[in-house]
Amino acid sequence: MAERAFSAVRLPGFSTIATLVFVVLYLPIATLVVFSFNASNSMSSWGGLSLHWYREAWANEAVQEAAVRSLVLATLAAIISTAVATLAALGTTRQGRFRGRTTIYAIINQPLMLPEIVTAVALLIVFGAVRGATGYQGLGYLVLAHSAFCIPFAYLPIRARLEGMDRTLETAAADLYATPVQAFRRVTLPLLAPGIAAGAMLAFITSLDDVIITEFVKSAGQDTLPTYMLGQFRRTLTPEVNAISTALLALTLVLLTAFFLITRKRG
Amino acid sequence: MNRILLTAAVAALGTSAAAQELQLYNWGDYTSPEMIEKFEAETGIDVTITDYDSNDTALAKVRAGGHGFDLVVPSANYVQIWVEQGLIQELDLARLPNHANIATEWVDVAWDPGRTHTVPWQWGSTGVAVNTSAYSGDINTSDIFLDPPPELQGKINVVPEMNDIINLAIMHEGGEPCTEDLELLRRVRDLLMAAKPHWITMDYDSEAKLSANDVMAAATWNGPTMRARLNNPPVAYGYPREGYPMWMDSVALLTDAQNVDEAYQFMDFIMAPENAAMISNYARYGNGIAGSDAFMDEEMKTAPEIVIPEEHRAAGVFLPTCPASATEIYSQIWTELQG
Numbered sequence: 034m035a036e037r038a039f040s041a042v043r044l045p046g047f048s049t050i051a052t053l054v055f056v057v058l059y060l061p062i063a064t065l066v067v068f069s070f071n072a073s074n075s076m077s078s079w080g081g082l083s084l085h086w087y088r089e090a091w092a093n094e095a096v097q098e099a100a101v102r103s104l105v106l107a108t109l110a111a112i113i114s115t116a117v118a119t120l121a122a123l124g125t126t127r128q129g130r131f132r133g134r135t136t137i138y139a140i141i142n143q144p145l146m147l148p149e150i151v152t153a154v155a156l157l158i159v160f161g162a163v164r165g166a167t168g169y170q171g172l173g174y175l176v177l178a179h180s181a182f183c184i185p186f187a188y189l190p191i192r193a194r195l196e197g198m199d200r201t202l203e204t205a206a207a208d209l210y211a212t213p214v215q216a217f218r219r220v221t222l223p224l225l226a227p228g229i230a231a232g233a234m235l236a237f238i239t240s241l242d243d244v245i246i247t248e249f250v251k252s253a254g255q256d257t258l259p260t261y262m263l264g265q266f267r268r269t270l271t272p273e274v275n276a277i278s279t280a281l282l283a284l285t286l287v288l289l290t291a292f293f294l295i296t297r298k299r300g
Numbered sequence: 301m302n303r304i305l306l307t308a309a310v311a312a313l314g315t316s317a318a319a320q321e322l323q324l325y326n327w328g329d330y331t332s333p334e335m336i337e338k339f340e341a342e343t344g345i346d347v348t349i350t351d352y353d354s355n356d357t358a359l360a361k362v363r364a365g366g367h368g369f370d371l372v373v374p375s376a377n378y379v380q381i382w383v384e385q386g387l388i389q390e391l392d393l394a395r396l397p398n399h400a401n402i403a404t405e406w407v408d409v410a411w412d413p414g415r416t417h418t419v420p421w422q423w424g425s426t427g428v429a430v431n432t433s434a435y436s437g438d439i440n441t442s443d444i445f446l447d448p449p450p451e452l453q454g455k456i457n458v459v460p461e462m463n464d465i466i467n468l469a470i471m472h473e474g475g476e477p478c479t480e481d482l483e484l485l486r487r488v489r490d491l492l493m494a495a496k497p498h499w500i501t502m503d504y505d506s507e508a509k510l511s512a513n514d515v516m517a518a519a520t521w522n523g524p525t526m527r528a529r530l531n532n533p534p535v536a537y538g539y540p541r542e543g544y545p546m547w548m549d550s551v552a553l554l555t556d557a558q559n560v561d562e563a564y565q566f567m568d569f570i571m572a573p574e575n576a577a578m579i580s581n582y583a584r585y586g587n588g589i590a591g592s593d594a595f596m597d598e599e600m601k602t603a604p605e606i607v608i609p610e611e612h613r614a615a616g617v618f619l620p621t622c623p624a625s626a627t628e629i630y631s632q633i634w635t636e637l638q639g
Contacts, residue, residue, distance in 0.1 A: 076505070078512045094333070095349075157364045164366020248357065253323040253368040254348035264328015264351030 062282070069275035076272055086276040096277060099261040103241055106172065106257060110179035111187070111237040117180070118187035118232055119225070126195040142189075144182040152182065153249040160250060170252040178250045179240040186239045187232035190296065194228025227295045234288045234295075241281070320345045322562040325362075325369040327549065328353060330422070332582035339569050345562045362387050362554065370557040371566065373421050376548045377621040379411040388552040390416055395564045398571035406588035409548070410618055418550035419567050420588030422579060425608070425616060426464040426545045428538040429506060429525040434516035439538030440612065442472045445519040446495045453498040455516035457509050460502045462634045464545050465492075465519060467619055471543030478622035480629065489633045496637060510535050523584050526605040537605040539612035546616040548588065580606075 041047065069087070073080025090096050121141055125134060144152065160174045202224070206216040244259045251260060258277060265274055320343075324331065328351035336347050350369065352358045355378045361367050363385065374382055382388045393399050393416070402415060412418045428444040435451040443449075445456050446469060458465060467477045469492050475484045503509065506520035510528035518525075522537055529535040551570065553563050569575055576587040577595030586606050593601050600606055608616065622630070 075508050075511065078508065154360075157360065161364030161366045164368070166366075168366075170368045248353070249361065251350070253325070253350050256351055260351060261328070263353045266328070266353060 065275050066279050066282070068272050069279040071272045071275075074271050076275065086272040087280075090273050090276045090280070093273070095256070095261060096258070096273075099256050099258045102172075102255065103257040103259075106175055106179060107237045107240040109176045110183050110240040111233045113176070113180040114183035114236045115187045115191075115229060115233040118184050118236075119191055119229055121184070121188055122191040122195050122228075123221075126192055142185045145185050149182075149245045152178075153246045156246065157249040164252070172252075172255065174250050174252065175247060175255060175257075178246055179243065182243070182246065183236035183239050187236040190231040190235065191225065191228040194225055194231075198224055231292050231296050234292045238285050238288055241284070320559070320562055322347045322371070322559050322566055323369045324349045324371050324566070325352060325358060325367070326371075326373045327351065330373070330549075330583050332578045335570070335575055335578035335582070338575070338578070339566065342569075343562075343565055345565065347566070359387075365556075367554075368558070369554055370559045370563045371551055372554055373549045373551050374418075376409070376411045376550070376618050379418055379550065379552070380621065382552060383412075383417055387555055388417055389555045389557075391419075391553060391567075392564070396568045396571065398568045401571050401573060401576075401589050401591065403588055403590040405613075406548075410620070412550065418552045419571055420576075421549045421551050421570070422583050422585040422587055423546065423548035424522045424585045425539070425547070426459075426461070426468065426519070426521055427525075427540060429510055429518045429520050429528065430536055430538060431510065431513065431516040431532070431534050432536050433534040439536055440541050441538065442468050442519075442540035442542050442544070444517050444538060444540075445499065446472050446491055448495070448498045448517065452517045454500055456499045457501045457503055457506050457515040457518040457520070458499050459504060459506060459518070459520045460638075462630060463619060463622070466630045466633060467545050467617075468519065468540065468543075471617065472540070474542075477543075477545070477617060477619050478626050480623075480626045482629075485629055485633065489636065492633065492637050502638070507531075522605040526584065526600075526603050529603075529605070530599065539608065539615060541612070541615050543615050543617050545619045548618070 037043075068076050068079075070082055070084065071080055072083035072085055118141075121137075125137055125141075139146075156174075156178050160178075163174075164170065198221075202220055203216055206220045207213075211219065242259065243257075244263060247257050248260050248263065251257070256264070258281060262274055262277060322345050324347055326349060331349050336349070339345065340347055352361070355375050358372055358374065359378065359381065362369065362372065372382075372388070379388075396419070399415065399419070402420060406420050406423075407415050409415070428439060428442065430439040430444055430452070432439070434455065435449055437449060444452065445458055448456060466488065469488045470477060470479055470484070473484055473487050473491065475481060475488070479485070500515060501509070505524075506515075506518040507524035507528045509515045510518060510525070511531035513532065525535065525537040529537070551567055553560070553567070557563055570579065571589055573589050573591040574595045576589035576592040580587045580592065580600060581597050584600070584606075593607070
């Protein structure tokens with residue numbers, strides 16, 4: 034009798050370890066969410082169910098401003114990085130194999146490899162010099178920085194989509210006398226759209242969650258939600274931070290679910 | 301969508317339209333919004349606050365240049381670094397009539413004699429908190445966490461701040477803060493290692509732990525202890541007679557500030573007792589301005605954690621910035637302690 038194929042699922046203790054891992058991963062987040070509904074001002078002892086801290090956060094002007102700024106920034110960064118990433122993905126998958134392609138992959142994905150603090154310090158120095166020379170203090174620095182580190186997050190799903198696409202469709206379009214531009218607009222782009230949407234969402238979330246680079250690059254009065262929360266740590270935290278975190282978590286979950294639904298549907 | 305685009309456009313263009321503005325770069329959650337509103341209403345100056353989370357972040361950003369800030373709030377042990385690097389400027393005291401309101405003990409401070417570069421913001425101390433229902437002995441000693449009585453053993457939280465804890469232990473052993481005396485530091489290490497089994501946690505959140513009776517003692521700051529006492533009355537704050545660290549954050553004017561007149565108005569404003577009290581009522585620490593206690597919340601006026609009793613004042617020590625060679629030894633002890 035032939036031995037059964039190796040399967041991790043049948044190893045002794047598999048379900049115990051799996052359960053443990055899920056508990057370790059999600060229990061802290063569950064605690065955070067639960068205490069965001071705490072009526073008392075403690076993050077560890079329960080004082081009854083209440084939406085008090087959500088109202089508090091909602092009415093807090095600093096939170097409102099930081100939230101709007103975070104959303105504006107994430108939207109701009111997602112648009113710019115997705116546009117760049119789409120062009121990069123087309124360039125690296127539609128030209129056949131060429132010398133230096135692996136190097137280009139590495140360069141595009143560099144923000145994934147480089148420790149964030151290194152990028153942050155480098156940007157601090159460069160933007161410091163630019164600020165000194167131009168006097169410009171606007172949101173442009175953050176938009177540039179966020180767009181740059183969001184590119185790989187947008188690039189990867191778009192490239193995966195392009196590589197999985199049936200190239201004969203593009204060839205067929207060319208055979209039917211479509212110009213290259215028509216073939217791109219009528220065939221490639223519609224097939225690529227789910228990849229672009231997925232990439233844009235990942236880029237949006239990545240920008241929304243960023244702390245370190247933002248903390249170093251932000252100009253005066255440019256706190257985002259995560260840097261605002263970081264600033265709260267000096268004093269005792271209240272469940273207001275839990276409420277803001279839970280709202281951010283909910284937004285991230287919605288986008289990730291959309292990402293999942295879009296990438297699952299095969300065109 | 302239109303509103304978002306509009307906000308984006310406004311953000312991108314900057315706020316060049318505002319006639320008078322002030323850029324305050326301060327620790328997060330440290331500035332009373334009511335005090336800022338009052339200042340804006342009185343002066344017509346538009347104040348923008350930007351947060352930082354550590355002295356080092358603030359120093360790095362300002363040193364990089366082009367930051368656009370006017371005022372910064374460094375801790376006492378960092379002030380000299382700011383001065384030496386020429387990042388903050390000497391104050392024109394003639395423009396600060398309220399400078400006279402600084403309480404006598406806060407004028408000739410070690411890091412800024414005569415207050416020529418900084419004006420007071422908030423100050424506090426690191427001491428011990430004890431739940432007096434669990435232990436009724438003397439609490440004004442660092443023995444509480446370094447050589448704990450049997451009633452408190454295994455029920456102590458120690459705040460994981462290297463400088464505060466190591467220097468509490470150094471002063472317990474009769475040394476000076478920042479000492480590099482290896483013989484003494486060996487005793488400090490042995491003392492801490494022997495005490496550690498009696499601690500249950502090394503966490504920042506002393507307030508919640510003391511409030512919920514999760515711990516019966518802590519080495520922690522005065523602010524969290526006061527808040528814990530308001531939740532749980534038997535909690536009391538002790539000032540170790542062997543010596544305890546004090547800290548103060550002060551407001552300084554940056555050398556490349558753009559809004560110097562507005563900055564002077566602000567510094568003078570916060571030295572008026574009623575305004576200094578607004579900062580204290582929000583941040584829950586003392587402020588260094590004489591007469592401000594009259595405007596403080598009732599629970600703060602008499603709080604033994606805020607108003608240091610006369611007999612304990614002398615033991616308070618402002619930690620200087622230790623030389624790198626000393627910090628290196630402390631880091632080794634700290635690593636061993638946390639291992």
